[in-house]
Amino acid sequence: MTFQARALRLVDAGAGVLGILDRKLSAEQLVARACRQAGMDDFGDAPFMDPLRRFLAACDDEAALGVIGRIATQWDVVRFLTNLLRLRAEEKRAPDILAEPIRQPIFITGLPRSGTTFLHRMLLEDPATMAPLVWQTIYPYPTGPASERDRRVGTVEGQLRAFERLAPDFRALHPLDAGSPQECSEITAHIFRSLRFDSNYHVPGYRSWLDADGHLDAYRFHKRFLQHLQHQAPRAGGRWVVKCPDHIFALDAIRAVYPDAGVVFVHRDPLKVLLSVAKLTEVIRAPFTRRMDREEIGRAESARYVRATELMMEASRTEGFERPILHVSHEDLIADPLGSVRGLYAHFGLELDAASAARVSGYAEARPNGGYGARNYRFEDHGLDPEAEREKFSSYMRHFGLLPEQRRRDATLAAD
Numbered sequence: 491m492t493f494q495a496r497a498l499r500l501v502d503a504g505a506g507v508l509g510i511l512d513r514k515l516s517a518e519q520l521v522a523r524a525c526r527q528a529g530m531d532d533f534g535d536a537p538f539m540d541p542l543r544r545f546l547a548a549c550d551d552e553a554a555l556g557v558i559g560r561i562a563t564q565w566d567v568v569r570f571l572t573n574l575l576r577l578r579a580e581e582k583r584a585p586d587i588l589a590e591p592i593r594q595p596i597f598i599t600g601l602p603r604s605g606t607t608f609l610h611r612m613l614l615e616d617p618a619t620m621a622p623l624v625w626q627t628i629y630p631y632p633t634g635p636a637s638e639r640d641r642r643v644g645t646v647e648g649q650l651r652a653f654e655r656l657a658p659d660f661r662a663l664h665p666l667d668a669g670s671p672q673e674c675s676e677i678t679a680h681i682f683r684s685l686r687f688d689s690n691y692h693v694p695g696y697r698s699w700l701d702a703d704g705h706l707d708a709y710r711f712h713k714r715f716l717q718h719l720q721h722q723a724p725r726a727g728g729r730w731v732v733k734c735p736d737h738i739f740a741l742d743a744i745r746a747v748y749p750d751a752g753v754v755f756v757h758r759d760p761l762k763v764l765l766s767v768a769k770l771t772e773v774i775r776a777p778f779t780r781r782m783d784r785e786e787i788g789r790a791e792s793a794r795y796v797r798a799t800e801l802m803m804e805a806s807r808t809e810g811f812e813r814p815i816l817h818v819s820h821e822d823l824i825a826d827p828l829g830s831v832r833g834l835y836a837h838f839g840l841e842l843d844a845a846s847a848a849r850v851s852g853y854a855e856a857r858p859n860g861g862y863g864a865r866n867y868r869f870e871d872h873g874l875d876p877e878a879e880r881e882k883f884s885s886y887m888r889h890f891g892l893l894p895e896q897r898r899r900d901a902t903l904a905a906d
Contacts, residue, residue: 510557511780515546520564524571533571534578537707541682541700542567548693555691558656559778563691569628570680576631577718590717595730595748596838599737600756600802601795602770603763605820608857609756610671610733612831615849616842620728621671622719624650628676630718643668656777663770673734677715678708685736690774692781694790705740709747729840738798741805750812752838755802758820759895760795760883761876765867767791768874788872792879799886806889813838817890827854 517539525531549555549563581587596613598606613619625646632640646668654660675686683705688697716730737744737753744751768791772784805815816837823830828851835842842850869876886892 511555511560514550515560515563517542517546520546520567521571524568524575527568528572528575530575530579532578532582533574534581536574536578536681536711538571538574538681544699545682545687545693545696548696549691552693552695553691554779554781556778556780559691559780562778566679570682573630573680577714580631580718584721587717587721588714590720592713592716592720592730592748594750594752594838595716595732596752596754596834597737597744597748598731598733598754598756599735600754601758601760601763601767601798602735603766604756604758605818605823606733606735606756608827609754609818609823609830609834610731612827612850612853613731613834614671615853616846618725618728618846619731620720620725621731621733622674622677622716623668624666624670624672624676625668626719627672627715630715631722653777657773659773663766663773671733673736674712674732675734675736677712678705680715681707681711683708683711685739688794689771691778692775692783692786701739705743706746709740709743713747735798738801741801741810745810752813752816753805753811754816754818754834755806756818756820756823757802757890757892759892760799760886761879762820762895764792764795764874764879765869765872767795768872769867784871785873788869788874791872792874792882796882799883803886803889819890819892821895824859827851 520542521539546563546567549559553559555563598610600606610621614621625642628646628649629642632638632642633645634641650667660666673686675684675689678684679686683700683703685697685700687693688700716732720728720730741753744753765788768784768788771787771791772782775787776782806817809815814837816834818830818834828847831850832842832847834840869879880894887894
C-alpha cells in the first residue's frame with residue numbers, strides 16, 4: 491500500500507469515528523448550494539431531480555465513500571448543477587440556441603479499449619470534424635467575468651493533475667488532457683443519467699435503475715449540450731463525431747433523438763480488453779472508496795460487456811438507423827489506420843481531402859498500435875477464468891467473424 495493510500499485510510503478512519511461518513515448526501519442541499527454559487531435558480535425543465543436523488547442514495551448505501559469521495563462527489567454534483575443553471579440562462583438570453591441543427595452526427599462505440607479513441611482522434615485531424623472536448627464538458631461556458639481571459643483550459647489541466655496525484659496510474663491507462671475529445675458520458679452526467687457514475691463508484695442499484703428506466707432524457711440533453719457548444723463556435727460544414735462505449739446501451743435513445751445519426755461499431759476480441767477495463771475501473775474508484783472488491787469489479791465488468799455484445803449483435807440484425815451501421819475491426823484499424831478512415835468516409839458519403847488524409851497518416855504513424863503499449867494483467871486478479879470468459883463471448887466472436895487475437899496473428903504469419 492502506498493503512503494498516500496495509508497494516509498487516506500487514516501483520514502477515513504478519523505472521519506468514521508466522528509460520524510462524518512454516516513451523514514446522508516442531500517440533493518436539496520446540493521441544489522441550494524449550486525443556486526447560491528451561480529446566483530440564479532432557474533433550471534428550466536431539466537429532468538434531473540429524481541436521478542440525482544437515486545444517485546446520491548446509491549452513493550450513501552453502496553459506494554462506501556471516503557472523505558475524498560464525499561468531497562469529490564459533492565463538488566461534481568454542484569458543478570453539474572451550476573452548468574445546468576448557466577445553460578438555462580444562456581437559452582433565455584439567446585433562444586435560438588435550441589434551434590441549432592445537429593445534422594447527421596456520427597456515434598463511435600464498441601467495447602472499451604477496442605480502438606474507439608484511436609479512430610475518434612484520427613477523425614479529428616479533419617478540420618471539418620467537431621467533438622466535445624474535455625474542458626468544454628467540464629465548463630461549457632466561461633466561469634469568470636466577461637472582461638477576464640477565459641481560463642477554462644488551464645483550470646481543467648490543474649484539475650486533471652490533481653486527480654492524477656490521487657490516481658497515479660490513471661493517465662497511463664487512459665491518456666487525457668484538457669484538449670482531448672471527451673466521452674459523452676460526461677455530458678449525460680449533467681442530468682445524472684450516465685454510466686459514468688457506474689465506472690466511478692460501486693453503485694449497482696443506480697445502474698439497475700438506469701438500465702430499466704432508459705436513456706431518452708439523457709440523449710435529449712446530449713443534443714441540447716451540443717447545440718450550446720455549436721452556438722458558441724459555429725463551423726460551416728462541420729459535423730459532430732462523438733464517442734463512448736456507453737452508446738451501446740442507448741441505441742434506442744440515439745435513434746429517437748438523432749434519427750439521421752451514423753453509427754460505428756469497433757470490434758475486438760473481448761478477452762484483450764476485459765482486464766484492462768477492470769483495472770481502469772479499479773484505478774478510478776480507488777481514491778473515492780473505503781472498500782475495493784477487485785473480484786466484484788471483474789464480475790460486473792464481464793456481465794456489463796457480455797450484455798454490450800448482445801446489444802451489438804441485436805443492432806446488427808435489426809439496424810433501424812437511416813444508414814447502415816459501419817463495422818470496423820480493431821485488427822484492421824491498427825493494420826491500416828488511414829484505410830479504415832477512408833472506409834468510414836466512403837460509408838457515410840463524406841470526402842476526405844488530401845491534407846486531412848496526410849494529417850491522419852501522421853497521427854497514426856506517431857502512435858503505433860493506437861498509442862497503447864502492451865500491459866500484462868492476470869485474470870485471477872479480478873476473479874475471472876479465461877476459458878469461462880471465452881465461452882461467454884463466443885457468440886459475439888462468431889457473429890462478427892472475430893478470431894482470438896493471438897490466433898489471428900498466427901494465421902497471418904502462416905499466410906505470409
